[in-house]
Amino acid sequence: MKVLGVENLKVSTDGKIVVNGVSLHVNSGETVLLFGPNGSGKTSLAMAILGHPNYRIIGGRIYFYDRDVTEFPIEKRVSLGITAAFQFSPELKGIKLMELAREIAEKHGVSEDTLKELIEILQVSHLLNRHTNVGFSGGERKRVEILLTTLQAPKFVVFDEPDSGVDRDSILIISKAIEKMFELGLKGALIITHTGFLAKHLKANRAYVMLDHRIVCEGPAEIISDHIAKYGFDMCILKRQAGYYELA
Amino acid sequence: MSWRNKYRELAKEAISKPPQYGVDVDITQFTPKEVDKNLDLHSVADILENVGVSVDSTNRAGEYYQLESIVLERLSKVPGLEIMSLEEAIDTYGKDLEPYFWNAVKVDTDKFTALAELAGKGGYFVRAKKGHRIQVPVQACLLMQLNQSLQAPHNIIIAEEGSEVSVVTGCTVMRETTGLHAGITEIYVKKGARVSFVMIHRWSEAMHIRPRTGVIVEEGGEYISNYIAFTKLKTFQSMPRVILHENARAYLASTIVLEGQAKSDSGYTLELAGNNASGQIISRAITKDFSELTTRAKITGLALGVRGHIDCQGLLLSDKSRILTIPILDALHDNVTLTHEAAVGKLAEDKILWLMARGFSRENAESILVRGFLRVDLPSLPPAVTSMIDNTMRLIAKSIL
Numbered sequence: 001m002k003v004l005g006v007e008n009l010k011v012s013t014d015g016k017i018v019v020n021g022v023s024l025h026v027n028s029g030e031t032v033l034l035f036g037p038n039g040s041g042k043t044s045l046a047m048a049i050l051g052h053p054n055y056r057i058i059g060g061r062i063y064f065y066d067r068d069v070t071e072f073p074i075e076k077r078v079s080l081g082i083t084a085a086f087q088f089s090p091e092l093k094g095i096k097l098m099e100l101a102r103e104i105a106e107k108h109g110v111s112e113d114t115l116k117e118l119i120e121i122l123q124v125s126h127l128l129n130r131h132t133n134v135g136f137s138g139g140e141r142k143r144v145e146i147l148l149t150t151l152q153a154p155k156f157v158v159f160d161e162p163d164s165g166v167d168r169d170s171i172l173i174i175s176k177a178i179e180k181m182f183e184l185g186l187k188g189a190l191i192i193t194h195t196g197f198l199a200k201h202l203k204a205n206r207a208y209v210m211l212d213h214r215i216v217c218e219g220p221a222e223i224i225s226d227h228i229a230k231y232g233f234d235m236c237i238l239k240r241q242a243g244y245y246e247l248a
Numbered sequence: 249m250s251w252r253n254k255y256r257e258l259a260k261e262a263i264s265k266p267p268q269y270g271v272d273v274d275i276t277q278f279t280p281k282e283v284d285k286n287l288d289l290h291s292v293a294d295i296l297e298n299v300g301v302s303v304d305s306t307n308r309a310g311e312y313y314q315l316e317s318i319v320l321e322r323l324s325k326v327p328g329l330e331i332m333s334l335e336e337a338i339d340t341y342g343k344d345l346e347p348y349f350w351n352a353v354k355v356d357t358d359k360f361t362a363l364a365e366l367a368g369k370g371g372y373f374v375r376a377k378k379g380h381r382i383q384v385p386v387q388a389c390l391l392m393q394l395n396q397s398l399q400a401p402h403n404i405i406i407a408e409e410g411s412e413v414s415v416v417t418g419c420t421v422m423r424e425t426t427g428l429h430a431g432i433t434e435i436y437v438k439k440g441a442r443v444s445f446v447m448i449h450r451w452s453e454a455m456h457i458r459p460r461t462g463v464i465v466e467e468g469g470e471y472i473s474n475y476i477a478f479t480k481l482k483t484f485q486s487m488p489r490v491i492l493h494e495n496a497r498a499y500l501a502s503t504i505v506l507e508g509q510a511k512s513d514s515g516y517t518l519e520l521a522g523n524n525a526s527g528q529i530i531s532r533a534i535t536k537d538f539s540e541l542t543t544r545a546k547i548t549g550l551a552l553g554v555r556g557h558i559d560c561q562g563l564l565l566s567d568k569s570r571i572l573t574i575p576i577l578d579a580l581h582d583n584v585t586l587t588h589e590a591a592v593g594k595l596a597e598d599k600i601l602w603l604m605a606r607g608f609s610r611e612n613a614e615s616i617l618v619r620g621f622l623r624v625d626l627p628s629l630p631p632a633v634t635s636m637i638d639n640t641m642r643l644i645a646k647s648i649l
């Protein structure tokens with residue numbers, strides 16, 4: 001069963017086409033990777049799935065299970081359980097992390113025990129009394145973004161580069177938190193990434209490659225991530241044509 | 249009372265002197281009003297709660313209530329704390345009061361100080377005696393209810409050497425009214441003493457407000473001020489002047505939320521006069537509707553090793569409103585550290601959307617951001633003072649959106 005289905009999606013922002021006819025899907029229980037060079041349109045796709053109003057859908061459809069959510073505003077999509085962990089989360093001056101975490105957890109019926117457990121897993125206890133993201137290191141910000149997203153107990157999440165600028169140990173920590181998310185009811189994840197590390201820990205099944213605002217490849221996550229590391233993004237088109245990426 | 253005559257004379261000369269900042273007001277239309285002394289405070293409890301005042305007087309060191317020109321109540325409940333009306337203090341101390349009378353605020357500053365001397369009635373005299381560290385606040389409340397009324401109390405707070413006192417003053421109207429409130433407050437923080445002074449204002453749309461406040465902090469003393477207003481009003485102008493001597497510290501905060509057609513011009517002047525004195529001016533301003541607000545902040549560094557910082561943030565919740573921020577740093581000594589940061593704008597859309605992605609409605613997201621905007625971390629205050637401030641801030645955050 002598909003948790004998320006994107007069909008021939010076209011998105012514009014600032015009068016410019018940033019997603020140009022993208023189709024992809026995430027099956028129930030699946031973790032799917034999305035690779036692509038800087039500026040290829042990954043974040044734009046993530047924001048369009050979330051329903052961010054700055055990313056206007058000008059063509060195509062988005063399905064959550066078999067519900068067409070293309071016309072739904074962000075509030076409605078989030079209340080269905082769709083969300084995104086942002087590539088760049090904002091600084092919230094004056095809002096203590098613990099207060100915000102509690103508020104999100106309470107709102108979504110996540111218990112205090114689970115909150116404590118996640119704080120432990122993500123090693124953020126030293127940040128709880130500080131203003132959210134203000135002066136946090138890059139890696140701390142990423143962990144906090146995962147914490148707050150998990151506390152929503154979402155059903156589907158696009159993770160936008162949760163592992164960028166994150167050391168190897170912290171990548172392990174983040175992958176543990178994502179596993180915990182599945183325990184809490186997550187049904188599917190799309191992870192935008194530039195590395196294969198997180199993929200290995202999470203046993204991602206499939207991967208897509210986005211180039212110039214389009215999906216150019218789909219295939220087994222490990223092979224694709226390997227090829228990108230070795231040969232770069234352009235090569236994967238040739239590899240695909242050569243039949244390297246047939247899915248089982 | 250001859251010692252007072254010279255102040256009367258100075259006041260008479262200054263009675264037409266326009267204020268340095270803000271809109272001028274024709275003061276001749278306002279006169280002090282008498283009222284029935286027997287107001288039952290419980291009957292106006294919810295009005296008082298609007299300005300953070302609870303008629304339940306547990307957890308208070310003392311109280312002072314004034315309605316229009318009439319003193320309803322003044323009492324001290326703890327040893328080492330003296331509370332009376334200004335008139336009583338003058339009767340009791342006579343010329344001994346002079347060092348604290350029109351000293352931190354000059355009587356001929358402008359027409360409002362002059363008017364307070366010539367026509368003002370009441371005001372509280374609060375003194376913490378040497379070495380008494382009083383950990384619960386004095387609650388003062390100044391109320392107005394009559395049209396074309398002048399309320400110009402003259403308050404004096406003295407914290408003697410090594411003492412500590414907190415005064416929380418709520419000022420408000422009992423009903424929509426026109427009037428002029430020009431409260432004078434002189435605060436004297438002696439060697440090693442600590443004063444926290446919280447003033448909470450809530451007015452109606454035809455009111456003119458002109459508080460005049462002066463503070464002198466002696467060696468090693470500490471002064472913490474928090475001015476909070478969330479209000480409609482016609483015009484407001486205030487610029488308390490705080491002078492710090494050697495090793496003294498000050499923390500001067502203000503939170504102003506303006507509604508309707510209100511016009512406000514306010515801030516603090518901080519003079520770092522003694523070696524190693526340090527202070528901060530922190531302001532949070534929110535404008536709604538058609539309101540216009542000017543925030544001023546001036547720090548003057550006059551001595552060796554002084555440090556001062558200004559932090560002014562403005563938030564426009566209506567594009568018909570306006571915020572003007574004017575920070576001034578003035579160094580008269582080469583070994584000073586004076587800094588400022590200022591920002592004015594509307595709620596950041598990217599933050600709202602990020603919060604919406606975390607599951608909040610737009611309204612929720614906005615109110616979370618407003619709450620964050622309004623939060624200023626004060627140095628630690630007695631818990632009863634902190635909880636009064638927190639209550640008021642919660643009320644503000646709730647009323648804003």
Ligand SMILES: Nc1ncnc2c1ncn2[C@@H]1O[C@H](COP(=O)(O)OP(=O)(O)OP(=O)(O)O)[C@@H](O)[C@H]1O
Binds near residue numbers: 014042
């Ligand atoms: N709000 C916006 N306004 C203008 N241009 C935008 C906006 N958002 C994205 N773009 C442009 O759209 C293109 C795709 O950007 P996007 O952020 O989707 O890339 P990305 O694949 O996520 O890149 P990266 O790996 O660097 O994060 C870029 O050229 C970017 O500059």
Ligand SMILES: [Mg+2]
Binds near residue numbers: 042
């Ligand atoms: Mg991106």
